[in-house]
Amino acid sequence: QITLKESGPTLVKPTETLTLTCTFSGFSLTAPGAGMGWIRQPPGKALEWLAVIYWDDDKRYSPSLNPRLTITKDTSENQVVLTMTNMDPADTGTYYCAHRRDAYDILTNYFDYWGQGTLVTVSS
Amino acid sequence: DIQMTQSPSSLSASVGDRVTITCRASQSISTYLNWYQHKVGKAPKLLIYAASTKQSGAPSRFSGSGSGTDFTLTISSLQPEDFATYYCQQSYDLPVTFGQGTRLEIK
Numbered sequence: 001q002i003t004l005k006e007s008g009p010t011l012v013k014p015t016e017t018l019t020l021t022c023t024f025s026g027f028s029l030t031a032p033g034a035g036m037g038w039i040r041q042p043p044g045k046a047l048e049w050l051a052v053i054y055w056d057d058d059k060r061y062s063p064s065l066n067p068r069l070t071i072t073k074d075t076s077e078n079q080v081v082l083t084m085t086n087m088d089p090a091d092t093g094t095y096y097c098a099h100r101r102d103a104y105d106i107l108t109n110y111f112d113y114w115g116q117g118t119l120v121t122v123s124s
Numbered sequence: 125d126i127q128m129t130q131s132p133s134s135l136s137a138s139v140g141d142r143v144t145i146t147c148r149a150s151q152s153i154s155t156y157l158n159w160y161q162h163k164v165g166k167a168p169k170l171l172i173y174a175a176s177t178k179q180s181g182a183p184s185r186f187s188g189s190g191s192g193t194d195f196t197l198t199i200s201s202l203q204p205e206d207f208a209t210y211y212c213q214q215s216y217d218l219p220v221t222f223g224q225g226t227r228l229e230i231k
Contacts, residue, residue, distance in 0.1 A: 037220070039168075047160075047168065047211055049220035062219050063125070096167065110158040110215040112179065114167035 002026035004036075004097050004115035011121050018084045022097030022115060023077075030055055030075050035100035037111055038071065038082045042093040052100060052109055053080060060106070089122045126150055126214050130223035136231040141202045145226045147195045147212035156216035157195045159188055162225075163208045172197065173215075204230075 008020035022036065029036060037052040051061045051071040061069045070083045080097060095118050098111035127150035137143050147157065155175035162168040170179045172188035175195055185200040199206055207230050212223040 046224045047162070047213075047222045049222065052220070060218050098168075101173065107217055108156065108215050109218070109220050110170065110173055110213060111168075112170045112173075114169070116167050 002099050002113040004099060004113060006095060006097050006115045006118040008095075008118055008120070010119060011123065012087050013124050014088055014122060016087050018082075018087050018091070018120060020082045020084075020095055020097075020118065020120075022080045022082075024080070024097075024099070025078060027099065028075070029053075029073055029078070029080070031102070032056075033102035033104050035102075035106075035109070036073070036080045037098050037100055037109065038080075038095065039098060039111070039114075040091075040093045040095045041117075042090070045093075049109075050084075050095075051082060054100075054106055058106060087122045092120065092122045094119050125219055126153060126217060126221050128212055128214055128221050128223040130210075130212055130226050132226060133224065134227040134229065136229045137202055138231045139202050139204055143199045143202055143228065145197045145210055145212075145228075147190075147197070147223050149193045149195075149214055149216075152192045153214045153216035155191045156214055157188070157190065158213045158215055159186075159197045160211045160213065161206075161208045162211060168211070171210075202228075 004024045034055040038050040053071045099113040157175045159172040160168045176188045
């Protein structure tokens, strides 16, 4: 079965760079149609999509956060990494990685398996 | 970006009630609409995709309908484990966008 687990720092300082790793099993990110995404939830707020990476290494980002985000994959380690630069207290929240339902159309993105999430606090 | 608006933002209901949550898209998205259930401290769970297709494992009391800009999620008979926050999400175009959520509380 598909499992995902996020890891990374729980506390970062303002202006620092956040690096989160999602380690997954149960599927191959090289299989045509595969993809993985990152979604976050600030405390008391709604889910917010951040980025997605596809089987062919195509990547798409939230326009509002695009300059600060980078998503990469390491298929040999079954990991996807998200980096977010210039962290701000407004970036505090729970960060989830999620498996994108297989689809060749990169515009069709929804998420059928999620990690438990990792809480990141931005504070000096 | 496609804006997703859910109503109501919160809802109080009793076990056994029939509940309907609505989601409206700012433009037509055909049936590219998905529903998630999210409980505090847990991973969000996909309930419905493509507006009306139940995800494997989703209880039969959950159903979805709609197309174009207006969609609904219906729970036919609320169970104690259904109290959670529900989100709609469009998968018609990038960027992916979610509704603001509907918090379903026990009356």
